[in-house]
Amino acid sequence: MELVIALGMNGIVWGLIIALIALGLSIIFGLLDIINIAHGDFFMVGTVMAWFVFETTGNYWLAFAIVPVLGFALGALIEYTVIQPIKNAAALSIVATFGLSIILQEGVRATYGAAPTRLTAPIEGTLPLFGLEYEIYRLFAALVSIAAIGCFFLFLHRTKLGTWMRAVRFDPETATAMGIPARRVYLVTFAIGFAMAALGGVVAGPITTVDFQAGVDVLPFCFMAVIIGGLGNMGGTVAAAVMLAFFEGVMASFTDPTMARIGSLCLMSLVLMVRPHGIFSGATR
Amino acid sequence: MTAAAINRLGLAVFALFTLAAPWLLPLVVDGFWVDIYSEMLIWSLLAASVNLLFGYVGLLSFGQALFFGMGMYGVAIGVAKLGLGFWPAFGLGVVLATAMAAVAGALAVRLTWHYFAIITVVFSLIFYFTALSWKPLTGGDDGLSFSMPPMLALGDDWELSLTDSTVQYYFIILVVGACYALMGVILKSPLGWAFRTVRENATRASLIGLNVYLIRLTAFIAAGFIAGVAGALFAFFGRYASASYMFYHVSGEAVVWAIIGGAGTLLGPVVGTSLLIVLREELSHAWEHYLILVGVIVILVVIFAPRGLGGVWHALVRRVARAADEDAGGGDGEGRS
Amino acid sequence: MSGPILEIADVEKHFGGLAALGGVNATVESGRLTAIIGPNGAGKTTLFNVVTGILAPSAGTIRFLGRDITRSSVHEISRLGLARTLQIKSVFHGLTVRENLWIAAQSREGVFKPFANAKTCRRANEQADALLEELALTRLASQQAANLSYGDVALLEIGIALATEPKLLLLDEPICGMGPAETERTVEKIRELSKRIDIVIIEHDIEVVFDISDDIIVMALGRVLARGTPAEISENAEVRSAYLGDDDA
Numbered sequence: 001m002e003l004v005i006a007l008g009m010n011g012i013v014w015g016l017i018i019a020l021i022a023l024g025l026s027i028i029f030g031l032l033d034i035i036n037i038a039h040g041d042f043f044m045v046g047t048v049m050a051w052f053v054f055e056t057t058g059n060y061w062l063a064f065a066i067v068p069v070l071g072f073a074l075g076a077l078i079e080y081t082v083i084q085p086i087k088n089a090a091a092l093s094i095v096a097t098f099g100l101s102i103i104l105q106e107g108v109r110a111t112y113g114a115a116p117t118r119l120t121a122p123i124e125g126t127l128p129l130f131g132l133e134y135e136i137y138r139l140f141a142a143l144v145s146i147a148a149i150g151c152f153f154l155f156l157h158r159t160k161l162g163t164w165m166r167a168v169r170f171d172p173e174t175a176t177a178m179g180i181p182a183r184r185v186y187l188v189t190f191a192i193g194f195a196m197a198a199l200g201g202v203v204a205g206p207i208t209t210v211d212f213q214a215g216v217d218v219l220p221f222c223f224m225a226v227i228i229g230g231l232g233n234m235g236g237t238v239a240a241a242v243m244l245a246f247f248e249g250v251m252a253s254f255t256d257p258t259m260a261r262i263g264s265l266c267l268m269s270l271v272l273m274v275r276p277h278g279i280f281s282g283a284t285r
Numbered sequence: 286m287t288a289a290a291i292n293r294l295g296l297a298v299f300a301l302f303t304l305a306a307p308w309l310l311p312l313v314v315d316g317f318w319v320d321i322y323s324e325m326l327i328w329s330l331l332a333a334s335v336n337l338l339f340g341y342v343g344l345l346s347f348g349q350a351l352f353f354g355m356g357m358y359g360v361a362i363g364v365a366k367l368g369l370g371f372w373p374a375f376g377l378g379v380v381l382a383t384a385m386a387a388v389a390g391a392l393a394v395r396l397t398w399h400y401f402a403i404i405t406v407v408f409s410l411i412f413y414f415t416a417l418s419w420k421p422l423t424g425g426d427d428g429l430s431f432s433m434p435p436m437l438a439l440g441d442d443w444e445l446s447l448t449d450s451t452v453q454y455y456f457i458i459l460v461v462g463a464c465y466a467l468m469g470v471i472l473k474s475p476l477g478w479a480f481r482t483v484r485e486n487a488t489r490a491s492l493i494g495l496n497v498y499l500i501r502l503t504a505f506i507a508a509g510f511i512a513g514v515a516g517a518l519f520a521f522f523g524r525y526a527s528a529s530y531m532f533y534h535v536s537g538e539a540v541v542w543a544i545i546g547g548a549g550t551l552l553g554p555v556v557g558t559s560l561l562i563v564l565r566e567e568l569s570h571a572w573e574h575y576l577i578l579v580g581v582i583v584i585l586v587v588i589f590a591p592r593g594l595g596g597v598w599h600a601l602v603r604r605v606a607r608a609a610d611e612d613a614g615g616g617d618g619e620g621r622s
Numbered sequence: 623m624s625g626p627i628l629e630i631a632d633v634e635k636h637f638g639g640l641a642a643l644g645g646v647n648a649t650v651e652s653g654r655l656t657a658i659i660g661p662n663g664a665g666k667t668t669l670f671n672v673v674t675g676i677l678a679p680s681a682g683t684i685r686f687l688g689r690d691i692t693r694s695s696v697h698e699i700s701r702l703g704l705a706r707t708l709q710i711k712s713v714f715h716g717l718t719v720r721e722n723l724w725i726a727a728q729s730r731e732g733v734f735k736p737f738a739n740a741k742t743c744r745r746a747n748e749q750a751d752a753l754l755e756e757l758a759l760t761r762l763a764s765q766q767a768a769n770l771s772y773g774d775v776a777l778l779e780i781g782i783a784l785a786t787e788p789k790l791l792l793l794d795e796p797i798c799g800m801g802p803a804e805t806e807r808t809v810e811k812i813r814e815l816s817k818r819i820d821i822v823i824i825e826h827d828i829e830v831v832f833d834i835s836d837d838i839i840v841m842a843l844g845r846v847l848a849r850g851t852p853a854e855i856s857e858n859a860e861v862r863s864a865y866l867g868d869d870d871a
Contacts, residue, residue, distance in 0.1 A: 035399070037537065085588040091345060092587050095544045098537055099583030106576035220406055220533065227403045258418040265411045272404050273392055471736045478725045478740055479733035485714035492674065492712075493786050494700035494729040503734070 002132050004253040009130075011249020013138045015242035016145035017204045022222040022229075022237050023152055024196030030232045031169045031189045034083060034093040038101040039222060040215025042194045045104055046071060046201020047210045048112050051119060060122040060206075064144070067202045068195040075194025079187045087186075101215070108212040116211035141203045148199055149238060156234070165189055169232070221245075224268050244268070288599075288606040295602075296552075303462075307454050318566075319450070323457045325555075325562045327522060330464055330515035331535075332542035332554035334508040337468060339540070340549035341477070342504040343484035344394070347536050348405030351389070351412050352509040354531030355382035356516025358416065358423060361526035365431035366422065371447075374434070378517035379510065385412075386509020387502075394501035397487070406533050416528035428527030447521055457518055464514055469551055471507065480504055545586050547595020556594045627652040627790050627820050628673070628704075633682030635665075635672055635844075642668040644844040645682070650790070650837075655816040657831045658824045660841035666824045667709055669841070670792050674706050675699045687789065700729075705788035707779045709795050709824075715768040719759050719778055722767055724750040726785035749785060757781045757811075773804035780811065784819075791815070793823045797830065809834060832856070 025039045036042075049070055050063040082100060086092045121137035128134075156162040167175040168185045176182045208214060225244060229236030244264055251260035302309065303326075310318045331353050338344045359378025363369040369377060389408045396404055416423045423429055436456070438444040447453040471477050479500050482490040491497045520526050529535075538561075546557025561579065568575030590597050628650040635643040643665045650656050658666050671677040673684055675696040683692045691699050714722050725733075728746035741747070754760040757777050762770065767778060776796060783791055796812065797805045805827075813834050815821060825831050831838065831852075838855045840847040848861050855861055 035402070082584055082588075086591070089591060091339070091544060091548070092591055094345070094537075095541050096584050096587045098541050099580040099587070102576050102580035102583070106574050106580065110574040110577065216534065220410060223403055224407070227400065231399065256418070258414050262411055262414045262418075265407050265414070269392070269404060269407045269411070272396065272400060272407065470739075473740055474736050474738050475725075475728050475731070475733040475740055475743060475746075476736040478721065478728065481717060481721075482714050482725050485716045486712055488676070488696075488708075489712045489714060489782070491696040492700055492706055492708075493726045493782060494697045495733060496695075496697045500733070 004250055005130050006132055006134070007249040007253040008246055009134060009249075010138065011246040011252075012242055013142045013145075014204075014207070014249070015245030016142050016149070016238075017200050017207075018218070018221055018225060018245055019238040019241035020145045020148050020203070021197045021200035021218065022225040022241050023149065023234060024193035024200075025222045026226045026229075026232070026234060026237050027165070027189050028193040029226060031165060032083065032087070032093075032186055033090050034097065034190075035090055036193070037094055037097040037219070038104060038215075039097075039193070039197055040217070040219030041101045041104040042071065042075070042197035042215070043201045043204070043218050044212065044215035045074070045108065046198030047119075047205045047208070047214060048108050048201075048212075049198065050202040050205040051112070051117065051210045054119060060119070063202045063205070064199075068199045071198025072191045072195040074198075075191035076187055078194070079190035083190060084183070084186070105212050105215070112210070112212065114212060116209040116214075118209050119206045121206035137206055141207060144203050145200075148196070148203075152196065153234070161185070161188065228268060228271050288602045291602045291606055295598075299552075300462075303458055307451060319454060321562065321566055323454050324519075324522060325559050326457060326461045327515050327518045328539075328542070328562065329555040329558040330461055330518070331512050331539045332546065332558050333465070333468065333551075334512040334515070335536075335539045336543040336546070336548055336550075336554045337480075337508045337511065338504055339543060340547075340553070341472065341480040341484060342501055343487075344397070344501060344505070345402045345540070346405045346505075346508070347402050347533060347540065348389070348393075348407075348409035349508065349512045349539050350531050350533065350535035351405075351409035352382040352386050352512035353516035353519070353535065354409075354412065354416065354526075354528070355385045356513035356518075357520040357526040357530060358429070358516075359513075360517045360520035361429045361431055362422065364434055365429055369434075371434045371436045375517050375521075378520065379513045382513020382516060383506060383510045386506045386513070390502045390505030390509065394498060394505055406536070409531060409533055409536060413528060413531040413533070416531055423526070423528060425528060428525055428529075430525045433521070433524055453522070457522065460514060460518055464511055465551065468507075468511070472551060476500075476503065541583060545583060545593055547593030547598070550593070550595035550599065553593055553595030556598070560594065625652055626650060627687060628822070629683075629685040630669070630673065631683050631685075633669070633672055633684060634680045635668055635677060636680045641844055643672065643679070646841075646844070646846055648839055648846050648849065650820065650822055652820055654820070654836035655812075655834055656820075656822045656837040656839060657835035658822065658839045658841060659826070659828065659831055660847070663843075664841040665844040666841055667794055668844075670706060670794055670824065673699075674704065674792065700786060703787070703789035704792070705783035705786050705790070706792040707776075707783055707794055707796060709798070711772070711775045711779050713767045713775055713778050713782060716766065718764050718766055719770070720750055720754060720763040722778055723753045723781050723785050726782040727753075729785075730787060753781050753785055773800055773808070776800065776804075776808065777811070780808075780815075784815070788819060790820045790822065793821060793825075795824055795826065797825065797827060805830070 021039070021043050025036060028034050028036050046067055049067045050060070053063040053066050054060045078100065082096055086096050123137045123140055125136050126133035127136050127139065156166065164180045164185050167180055168182050172182055221244070225237050225241035229238070229240035247267065248260045248264040251263045306322050307319050310322065331349055334349050334352070335346060338346045356378040359381040360374045363374030363377040393401060393404045393408065417425050433446055433448050435444040435446040445452055447456060479495055482495060483497055483500050487497050542557040542561055543554045545560065546555065547553030564579055564582065568578055586594070626649040630646055630648045633643055633646045634641065646669060660666055668677065672679045675691070675694055679692060683690060685691065686699070686702055686704055689702065691702065724746050727749040728743055731743065731745055754763050759774065759778065759781065762774060767775065770778065780796065793812065797808050800808060809830055812821065812823065823835070835852060837849065838852055839849045840855060840861050848855060848858050850858070
């Protein structure tokens, strides 16, 4: 039973981190119609940058501040050089971001190296919770993710830029006609998407390993959260990510992790078949 | 000269080159390029299966590696575990892949676009992880190797086997060629045109009385068959099957090859696959991290040749044809058809 | 030939809590050109969508040629001989004009012929060529549909519908957005077609409607407000106040 609780809790924590990353994917997907194959690598680059900050300064906390900013800058650069020239072509975006994914992975392998490393958590120790000793850092990771997600929603609904983003998403032509600088909004959106994935990397760094292939596992998970939560339904994305990861965590306590993964994939295909527009959509559209 | 004639000429040159490659290639480059060339043709079939779905029916599948893997494991398990001969194992691989495509397709083609892409990934991941964990049957990550059974044995001392590299090469180009011929025939048939109508406008297609679901399913099964043949060939080629070839990254690469080559052109996938495999072979010696360059090239092609290299070729041919024959008028050849 | 070709009985369509069709009863008589008019949001296009199977009705029955087609799928209904154009012109953009017509004609012969060569499908070839001729599109035959002018796309869409050899043709605002010359050409075409095919037309241009139709169905708020000959409709006080009032330019 303790194992079930522990893995279930791990699942929720991991799900919250995934939710953070997936929200970045979701805004890029929803606003720019870009299927971002490189999004998992954005996360991976986040973990590597966190490692780098830690290696150079010896302070992991700095990574929480620096890495999202670096991610934002990188995202803006990528949007400007790669995404803008292929705007409005979803199929091409897949290929271009696949190329990007190769560059990022190989770039990291060339600089950081191929050997995975573990980062030590900046907070050590455990806390008694539900009858078990739970790592404090994981709880902290969950809190940071929730806070970041909360800030993102506030940003989306309370700031001018956030309103612009929603307007451009809803109707780009009208938005442009109303004087909203759509191109700049696209750039910022993509940059924020990268920043969120990078922050996810910082948060997850001490929980997973820093590895140039880390994004490959994360990517399908994020896409499924976005799709199952319902395209464009941000709250649905968060809920779906947490539920999927929790389900997989609990499953993993009964069987091995691979079987748990198969189980959650089967669940996902079931959801897609029954509710193709996401579990939180109405019966009709 | 019309555009169609130039295309025919190009095709003839390509076919002749392919036939003569075992002699021609060693004259100019190292002999192992013959092997690489046949590997290229096999992988191009996987890209062709993506192209059949995406370029002609408008369905972007990110799960073709599943059928490739089925073809591969059908052969490997057939030979190594069931003790089948060459042809039954080949048949098993292709049938497994096609049957899997029928089942997966029946579910998947009810969805379109993003949803379709996602469910194909999900399906392929399910079987990837299954293959990974079912070690006794599949060998998991280590894979499953086998020794090559003969294709044909007469008496005790004469047999035809892929262990002979010439036999292997011609067997591969024969099968690959047959697959392209089959696709060529289908794409010129009413069914092929029905594919294109579904790609262009599914609502209109159903309004003229076409059963869009059945057409998509047919294309999906055909694509699964093609990918299965590719997988079976690759198993024979490497005497080996491994779960890693079923991962979604392999499917993704096939999508990239197809689009770089030019989606919606029959031989585009060959061009795209060749380009990227040649790049790999040439650059990997020069620089350990050559993949960075591959990524850059992929992005450049997408930005500057959004219709792929096939599109560039057709535009070029059209220009040449117009220059060579000013007063022929029209003659717009095959284009994106 | 006379008698109803299309019977619509108590058809309802709800979107969530909204009733787009609130119990429509209408028949289309064979041998007559029927027009459906009504203000925006009256449910005209929704009715077409329900009849052609694009939307499933929430209640009611639809009979075409005496057969119940309420639950039939879009392609089945098309195969029974019901063709339709869409308000937003819908053709196969990436195909040439001839290919557009050819595949529509071939749909009647069956398309599940993977080993036949399209060039040798004689009937569809003949029919495509005949339609090119009839619609005066021959000079555009090898043009991509995406490159056509608006009026030619509209004409091509009608051609695609005709290639399926329909018994009943539903036209959704066929002249909307056309200039005077194109309008005249299209109206002439419709008038000519109505001699051999039953046609139902949704149209906002009242002049055209009164000019070409034999029967008029007036819809408002998801219901049939009135039906009758043009003369009867123009006399109908309820219709005049609801729809043909002075505010209608």
